[in-house]
Amino acid sequence: MKPVIVIHGGAGAISRSAMTSEKEREYHQALADILRSGQKILEQGGSAVEAVTAAVVGLEDCPLFNAGRGAVFTSDATHELDAAIMDGLTLRTGAIANVHRIRNPILAARQVMLASRHVFFVGEGAERFAAAQGLELVDPSYFSTPSRLEQLERVRRENPDAAVLDHDGQSKVENQPAAEIHPLDMDKKFGTVGAVALDQHGNLAAATSTGGITNKQVGRVGDAPVIGAGTYASNQTCAVSATGTGEMYIRKVAAYDIAARMRYAGQTLEQACNAVMFEELPSIGGKGGLIAVDAQGHFIMPFNTEGMYRGYAHPGQAPVTEIYRS
């Protein structure tokens, strides 16, 4: 058993030609710094839950990624953030959806898990709960960045009826054939974020946080906060955090399907993840990626798009970060 933390910053049409080397360095640096924060917790004997929380807070605070600050805009030019966390030891979980004032949505999800008798809060009630827990609330403009607004305006101009996966202009969720959709500005791609970890006590945890998809209809919730779809953890099997076209991940109950394949069909982590990523999801047009780790510390970071911001770190070893297909 080898403790590890694995993170993702979203998957999509990330093309090498459109990425400047400076931008690329920025992503690698951000991913490595964030991995170090989770790694440190694992090295000090901290729990997988603490490690994934720290990593996702770091990813939310970094405007390069579509979660927390830097979140994408809805069709009303507002933000609606979703997040979830799950503890593989106890199967306790917390999720929030459709919030726009909680600075770090993953901390609110964590409080739902630790301090509430419920597991899922949405909207106004979620914000009230977070405030009562002493979490920081911010003006919704805190989440906005000029490049996100530009991204919304472009999608509205080119495909007013489409909701577009963050870093994938060709991917779409509603109404239009892919061929009719023009890529978003290729140097402005960001991503939903997530982390999974195995700690030295043998416990697993998963956390995911997102702004959703650009130009999504107000009130739409994706897979990230839906336990079993975009986020899942159980010490019996694995911890999973997903990114991609959320509707399809929900329809395929993707994260739980991986755990179920391992538990009931005896598949390895790799077999289960590959079946979901490359067979189940594509069979209904699902695009994206996921990260997963099992109770022995095997991990995998598959995606069916051009790239996925991702990385991993073992205690005492330098973090490894990747963007493209290797």
Ligand code: ASP
């Ligand atoms: N899965 C997220 C959602 O559908 C989007 C993403 O991963 O970029 O809300």
